[in-house]
Amino acid sequence: MSGLKVIQPGIFSLPQDSGRFGQHAVGLTTGGPLDSNAFRWANRLCGNALEATAIEVTIGGLVLESTTTTQIALTGADIPLTINKKPAALWHSHAINPGDRIELGFATAGSRGYFAVAGGFQFEPIFNSASTVPREALGGLTQDGTALQTGQLLPCETVKDHRDSQAVPKHLVPDYGNNSALLRVVLGYQQEAFSNLQKQLFFTSQYAVTESSDRMGYRLKGSKITPSIEGILSEGICLGAIQVPADSQPIVLLNDRQTIGGYPKLGSVLSLDIGKLAQLMPGGTVRFEAISVEQAHNLLALDHHQFLNTALENIPEETLESSLKNTAKSTKP
């Protein structure tokens, strides 16, 4: 089969589809892209189903060589992209021919890029998903949870005719530049075990992302929040749950979280804001804002409809060069 050959795997590049669902009963987590917004746009740019398998590139360093005719797109963090050494824009689709060399540099803002290919990467699913979860040794090209390796061929379909390049409208491209985020929170779980004073402290404080942050969870450092209970009977944990262990420093649980756990939880971060958190580098800062579950439902519906009803912009090839000048800052070495 044709595909893209891995010349350099980069720092940590994981194949991800939209996630592994319906397997919590046997203890499997969901995996899937940390920044689901950047992920869906990458697939949209390639004309794919929104759950198609793409590569989540953490920080960067991925180098690929194509054996086929296809189209690609890179979204997410500001990672300099070149095709045959020529700078190529992010949040755009690009035509690729056999022999083309695609190089990703290292992120200058944000930390997760999403690299999609026309038709999606064709990996054999395990538990109905290609999502790679290293902790569970599941998913990915070899189905055993390993990150991309040098020499692998990432299979994808051959495209007959290149479509015109397309771009995500500028106003919808997130700015990852200031390494900070406001995270909206639906209060829940053991929220009553946190006094009003503790909640006020939490919602008026700034927290920093620590080095011990990964796909399981982001450990934050800041004002200590202490619930009135130490532990609970282990219970199901949803995406974005904010748990507070004995050291009183909150952890926001992400895609590779354990499915059950026994620390008190204050509520959960809105899924639309999970990607903003996961794009932060250690030292990045977050603040929290409480919203009701009804507001959350409304925000999700609005976001969904905005995405569905937004047209991509057609970019004739000759104007690609000039559009690049606008993103020149992100293509510096």
Place this chain on the structure above:
Amino acid sequence: MSSPQQTISIAGENSLIVYFGDKPGAAIASQVAQTAHQLRESLSQVLIDLIPSYASLLVIYNPLQTDHNAVRKSIRQALSNLTDDVNSESNKGQTQGSLVSLPVYYSTESGSDLQTLADGAGLTTEQVIAIHQQTEYRVYAIGFAPGFAYLGEVDPRIAAPRLATPRQKVPRGAVAIADRQTAVYPAQSPGGWNLIGLCPQRMFDPNANPTMPVQVGDRVRFEAIDKQTFLELGGQL
């Protein structure tokens, strides 16, 4: 048999959590399993996943297709249908769960902590082995790692706290005790439970159907086998 003990709380934008009480036990395990079973049917299309645990059930739904009020209504309906009548034929499967028997090669050779646990409990290793087999356990929760089933409750005479320093490597199939819970490690992993034997049966096999021999709410008995049988069943020392 809905009781005021059951409460429904918000967990997140697309999740509600049902609490059945604050103490795990056979009755609650059965209620959790029954409710999960009913919601799989009644929510079907809008249900993303369920996480049954000791005394709770996390219900994850698609908020683009429904909302928390509609899901609460389905949960309340399921709770009102709960029954404690374990003798009723129609509820037998759901309330009692399946009974699964797991073979164990108990020995100081296959269970590094068997002697220490026996010494600490003032028992012989034979007594620990006998007591571990006497209880019919319930699967309270599955988590920590794929296929890791928490079974309770262990007879207080052989309950033992977790090791002060967890092991880097616990072998696949290790049968272990921590406080009043017991489990079979589904894969080699780090772990701090007291090891008393090895089970040759795979607890988690991605290629098997079903993936696991047990689910939450099922009953489990352990049966001692000798070394010869253990090896014949594919066990490895």
